[in-house]
Amino acid sequence: MKKIILFLILLSTIIISSSATEYTAPDVPESGELYMPEDTQSFSEGLLFVLGSALKHIAPDAADALKVCVKILLLFLLVSIVDTVQGQHSMVVHLAASVMLGIIMLQPASTFFQLAFQTINDMTQYGKLLIPVMSAALAAQGGITSSAALYAGTTIFISVLSLVISSIIIPLLYIYLCLSICCGALGDKTLCTIRDFIKWLVTWTLKIILYVFTGYISITGVITGTTDASALKAAKLAISGTVPVVGSIISDASDTVLISAGFMKNTAGIYGIIAVIAVFIGPFLKIGIQYIALKLTAGICVTYGGREEVNVLNDCAKAMGLALGSIGAMCLMLLVGIVCFIKGVSL
Amino acid sequence: MNAIKAYLMSITTAAIICAVLKTVVGSQKSMQKIFYIISGVFMTVTMLKPLVDIRIDEIIFDLEGVSKEASFVASEAYDQSVTEMKMIIGEQTKAYILEEAKSMGLKIEVMVQVSNENVPIPYSVSIRGNISPYNKKILSSFISTNLGITEEHQFWG
Structure with missing residues (x-):
């Protein structure tokens, strides 16, 4: 009889817990709404939907990339014809060709750099809304130490990376393009050295921030997770030492709160991961298509001659690659942070 | 961050100026060595002068504020x-x-x-x-x- 009564009491907790605090992920930013699935219960299905939506909208971007490449091919053809007619390598012609190439690339490069800047801002703002929700849910699940540590670390690194990319790396990409054109036009070694230095600086800045973040998250997650798991075990031992009926009530109440918080945290985390990818995927494909198109065009233009202009074209492609790397780094940092929150505390 | 951006732009501008002048002056062999010395000194001053004015306290992130916020949320x-x-x-x-x-x-x-x-x-x-x-x-x-x-x-x- 008592077992039946206890079972009924346990069953009533399902009704009671419906009034508990809810931890829901913030809505996806406007830039990611186009690719966001309506149902985010299944992670794999949501991810496939995002990728499918992004690929469906790829055609206009491919057409724009093709237009730019056709202009570049025509320029190389013209330079090749002028060189053939003149019968000699003219510095003025190649200087003009480098400048023309820069003018052709200026508008699309500027568009993509601004797109990268906006994407970084969107992901940063979304992260600043999502991280507190995940942190609160993890703390409610019993991971109070790991929640505070992960919140602080993720917020600081996201803010630093966003600031570095928007204030230093994006302007550096413009400088990199400018130096590439000057290097191709003038052939000055100092300019080429500074150009290479900028590429090295951007690449290693992103790498170092990501390495340090990954190291911090890994070590912090292990140490604080162990602390929280020990605290939970100690609490459970304390519960088991009480009067049996009371102990059962407390244990069930504790499990109800922990499991519901964990469920809400995981749901918010999965939504957050899909939302971050939805914001990232569109710009990534746009810039990626232009990057691949420029690489292919550079490969074709080699046959026309004009080594300096091909180098400038390769540098333009590298600038696109650096923009891709920047938004990829921010996306990766957010995803790693969210996954660490989802992993949480081992009960 | 704006200071870092301005620093990099000043180096780039100085390098471009030196490259353009080198193209103009470079053909005259008598001027070449003098130009290299002047452009080298110019680039050195451009690169080193802003480093003297750096203040570390302006770059430091508000770590304590974030830590407090994290503890509060948790x-x-x-x-x-x-x-x-x-x-x-x-x-x-x-x-x-x-x-x-x-x-x-x-x-x-x-x-x-x-x-x-x-x-x-x-x-x-x-x-x-x-x-x-x-x-x-x-x-x-x-x-x-x-x-x-x-x-x-x-x-x-």
Whole structure:
């Protein structure tokens, strides 16, 4: 009889817990709404939907990339014809060709750099809304130490990376393009050295921030997770030492709160991961298509001659690659942070 | 960050100026060596001068503020979860007592107070209703034995 009564009491907790605090992920930013699935219960299905939506909208971007490449091919053809007619390598012609190439690339490069800047801002703002929700849910699940540590670390690194990319790396990409054109036009070694230095600086800045973040998250997650798991075990031992009926009530109440918080945290985390990818995927494909198109065009233009202009074209492609790397780094940092929150505390 | 951006732009501008001048001057061999010295000194001053004016305290991130915010969010959420747990414990204890009273044929109102310890436990109960001294004694003993709430913490109205 008592077992039946206890079972009924346990069953009533399902009704009671419906009034508990809810931890829901913030809505996806406007830039990611186009690719966001309506149902985010299944992670794999949501991810496939995002990728499918992004690929469906790829055609206009491919057409724009093709237009730019056709202009570049025509320029190389013209330079090749002028060189053939003149019968000699003219510095003025190649200087003009480098400048023309820069003018052709200026508008699309500027568009993509601004797109990268906006994407970084969107992901940063979304992260600043999502991280507190995940942190609160993890703390409610019993991971109070790991929640505070992960919140602080993720917020600081996201803010630093966003600031570095928007204030230093994006302007550096413009400088990199400018130096590439000057290097191709003038052939000055100092300019080429500074150009290479900028590429090295951007690449290693992103790498170092990501390495340090990954190291911090890994070590912090292990140490604080162990602390929280020990605290939970100690609490459970304390519960088991009480009067049996009371102990059962407390244990069930504790499990109800922990499991519901964990469920809400995981749901918010999965939504957050899909939302971050939805914001990232569109710009990534746009810039990626232009990057691949420029690489292919550079490969074709080699046959026309004009080594300096091909180098400038390769540098333009590298600038696109650096923009891709920047938004990829921010996306990766957010995803790693969210996954660490989802992993949480081992009960 | 703006200072770093301005620094890099100043180096780039200086390099471009030197490259353009080199193209103009470079053909005259007599001017070449003098130009290299001047452009080298110019680039060195451009690169080193801003480094002297750097102030580290302007670059330092507000780590303490973020840390406080993190602790606040975590403690608020943890306190909320403890509050919910206490509510569930109170409701379950109340339901347990009411079930026992019902089996005894009693109609009572129950209010349970839960402690504020790390592991919250029901520590007092207030019962109102028409109860005979005999039933009160049985119910009181039931509450003491099964829920650990002593007679001193049972209030009968």
